[in-house]
Amino acid sequence: MSNFIEVRDVRKAFANHTALDGVSIDVPAGKVFGLLGPNGAGKTTLIRIINHITAPDSGSVTFDGHPLQANDVYRIGYLPEERGLYRKMKVGEQAVYLARLKGMDAQDAKRKLKEWFEKFDIMAWWDKKLEELSKGMQQKVQFVITVLHNPPLLIFDEPFSGFDPVNAELLKKEILQLRDEGHTILFSTHNMASVEEICDSIALINHSKVVLQGDVDDVRQRYKENTYQLEIPADAQFDPSWAEIVAHEHGGKKNVLLVRKPQDETNSQFVARLAQHTEILGFSEKLPTMDEVFLRAVLQEEIH
């Protein structure tokens, strides 16, 4: 699998602080790549470097197999975190204008825009001035403009901020759809829940450094703590000395326990031992959520 973007040892310092300190990431082609990290970690600076807005102090960026050039930005669809449109201009006219600046001809742009507007249910706003739209609707328009000209690389900086759950879901669906059509997608977020659902791989940046990188499933495996979720009847007596119970939760008809498996046991051995002591209603491996991975990675980083 080839990488669409390869960032190697990039360093960028501003007057008062270092934004990126030897950052290297690989964004695989045709995948959704999540750039995670707390506020101020350096995500936006990295994105701006890939977008050729600012230049790194040192290090290199490879774009689709060659060193990044100014002209490469025309093959990127970039949805910045802080973004805006002309407030006094009509929505449709504005979208056509921006699409033309991206190199589409007016007729083509209009046709495609109408498709997208229908999909996002904002066709009724085509002839309205932008200032009449709600923030969420403006974001939909901005999203459409970003992806309209079909660039191979899409960069979304905090795409979900400001969206209600229904529209965030719609956006996720569209992002996955775009990936399936072959686009490479790089997006930054601190909303971990969205990461598990749509990211194929991630890089976690904290204090200007990459602290964790890789395939989402691999990362979660790496951070797993051998805990399993065990569901037993509410009236069952279960208090083994040989297994550590991490958490305990009483439900109506069943109790849900979080049990840590001893290091040397296989799953079957573990289940067999559990079954000797109690009726089992449910058993599943509990992988850490990205939230937990995030917290642990950041905490570890801070301890070191």
Place this chain on the structure above:
Amino acid sequence: MNKILIVIEREFLTRIRKKSFILLTVLMPLLIVGIIFVPIILSTLDSTEQQNVAVVDVTGKYAPLLQDTGAIHFETVPAMTAEMQTEDSPYTSVIQITDDLNQDSTAATIYSHKEVSPALSKYFNSVVSAQIRADRKAEYNMPNMDEIVAHCTVDYEVRTIKWTKDGDEKLSNSTIAGFVGMLFTFLIYMFVMSYGGMVMQGVMEEKTNRIMELMVSSVKPFQMMMGKIIGIALVGLFQFLLWGALIAIVLAVAGSFIHMGGSEAIPMAEAMSGGVPVPDSPGAEILQVVQGMNFTEIVCMFILYFIGGYLLFASIFAAVGASINEQADSSQFMTPIVIIMIFSLYAGIFSIENPDGPLALWCSYIPFTSPIVMMVRLPFGVPAWQLALSLALLYATALGVVWLSAKIYRVGILMYGKKPSFKEMMRWVRFK
């Protein structure tokens, strides 16, 4: 290049479709014409209010001469009564003549509660003057008195003629030339100020609304800036063109009225002139002088200087707009620009008195003042080499400033945070 065209198209179309643009473009010529013609029209209208004027004339010589005019009704009364002096008198004014005015010119007085109407005093003065003149002529008891007096009454006005290159004679008038110069000076000042300001507003809108962030992957900052500057310049030229057309139409209509009004005077004027064309009425004289000026040259120069001056100032405005984060921060950078503009405007105004003096000469070479000051000098005639030098200096400087501004703009438009200092902006120029 294609992208600059798209930006130009948007900047041009969105602006000329604005209601404020359409209103201003249509109303401005009407307003100008209105300011000139409404007072003239109003002054010719008769006052509808009838004035009753009581005349107390002890000599009995003048009262019969006072004929009722449309607005004034004269009534001879034997003496001034106490009632006439009160507010509810039936007479608006009372004329009292106590002696022969040829002997004692202070013997007539007009009394009134309100301000005495100019029409009344003017009429009275002319009637009495004519009578006194007649009386005095009669005292000399000479034959042909009327002819002698007419011959001695002289109201001299020198005719000024400007030689054109091929020796033709053209009527010139320095007052009118000054007026035309001033008109174009104000126009260029207004255009550069308002359209330059528009550039800054537009750039600031793009920066504060963070539109530029969204466009950075599709258009280069330089294309954005040039597209905006050119687009807005076209709006300015388009407006100038519309105004020119509208004013030409209105003037043609007004001109035909002036010709009708002055038609009786023509035969006499022709009889008196010895072949040299003589203006037949004040309006026609202005038209003739205006026609005598090389209008094509003035308009072409106006457009050249407008483009040069606008490029110079608009690119500075664009760099300022890109560097600051909010409107309130603009004053620090705007003040020097405004001072230069106002200085050139005043230099222009003082140059009218002496259009070839050192102030006018130097200011019409210095690129920051030349677009404004040269406009004053143009109607008086400027040597071609001076125009060429001034234009070359202006355009060279303008291109240099555009280059510098583009460098500042490129960095500034995506830079947020605190207000930059001049020093910082100079660092942006070197930023690679």
